[in-house]
Amino acid sequence: MPHRILIVTAVAAEADSVAAGLGHGLGGPGDAELLPLPGGLVLRRHPGPDSGRIDVLVGGVGPAAVAASTGTALAYASLMDPRHPYDLIVSAGIAGGFPSRAPLGSVVVSAAVVAADLGAETPGGFLAVEELGFGRSAHPVPEALTGRIAAALAAGGLPHTVAPVLTVSTVTGTAGRAAELAERHPGAAxxxxxxxxxxxxxxxxxxxxxxxxxxxxxxxxxDRAAWRIGEALESLGHAFRLLGKTVFVELEPS
Incomplete structure (x- = not known):
């Protein structure tokens, strides 16, 4: 069965880099089919390997917006084919890196997707939602998948790290907050x-x-002057160029 992949970004610049990396020109022949979804969303549907497809969605900024938009895309796909909406969903974009683990321009592949601030502050420190007795704050990613992605990036010479990626509602802007997150999530990159x-x-x-x-x-x-957004977008495109020729072709359909 052909592979079906959904890639979700926060903003259009990230989606453009992903699409360019996959080899699809944004405006040339063979460009994506644009599918309107509820809520003003637009799904960019690209032809994938072996008659499959790769959908790219600009889902919005923040966990709430992107959960709603991803859910909308999944609901649409399930209506079209209830048995087989997608084989894989990728949350993609640029990010802040913890300097000791992920230098500028490198790529981080999530060993786990972690809601870093979902829980409660107490006099004794932060309690994750699991410690409060309900919900979850982490989604582990199978090593078989991260291993194949890492191997493809390594073969293409792209510096990368496999480690937890934190989801925050407020971007870190102080040394104290960075140290707190690093202590609470020592492996995060x-x-x-x-x-x-x-x-x-x-x-x-x-x-x-x-x-x-x-x-x-x-x-x-x-320190906005130290940010390297252009370089990061180039690395993002490079990563998807490598994955589009390897991991995305080799997926086992669900």
């Missing part, structure tokens, strides 16, 4: 704002999910 929302929607439909982030800035004191 990056923070962004959408991954957990995408993962929650994917889990509701039983579809595997992974987060892929290119590092544009260091997690820590906010």
């Amino acid at each position: 990056a923070e962004a704002m959408e991954g957990f929302g995408v993962a929650e929607a994917a889990a509701g439909y039983g579809v595997p999910v992974v987060e892929i982030r290119a590092v544009s800035n260091a997690v820590g004191p906010r």
Whole structure:
């Protein structure tokens, strides 16, 4: 059965880099079919390998917006084919990297997608939602999937790290906050704002999910002059160029 993949970004610039990396010109022959969805969303449907398809969705900023938009895309796909909405969902974009684990321009592949601030502050410290006795704050990603993605990136010479990616509602802007997150999540390599929302929607439909982030800035004191957004978008496109020729072709349909 042909592969069906959904890639969700926060903003259009990220979606453009992903699409360019996959080899689809945005405006040339063979460009994506544009499918309007409820809520003003537009799904860019690209032809994939072996008569499959790769859908790219600009889902919005933050976990709530992107959970709603990803859920909408999944509902639409399920109406079209209830047995087989997608084989894989990818939360993709740029992110802040913890400097000791993910330098600027490198790519982070999520070993887990973690809601870093979903829980409660107490006099004794932060309690994750699981410790409160309800909900979940992490979606682990199968090692078989992250291993194949990492192997493809390594073969293409793209620096990368496989590690937890944190989803935050407020981007880190101080050294104190960065140290707090690093202590609470010692293995984390990056923070962004959408991954957990995408993962929650994917889990509701039983579809595997992974987060892929290119590092544009260091997690820590906010310094816009030091950000390298252009370089990160180039790395993001490079990552999807490599994956489009390898992992996305080799997926086992669900």
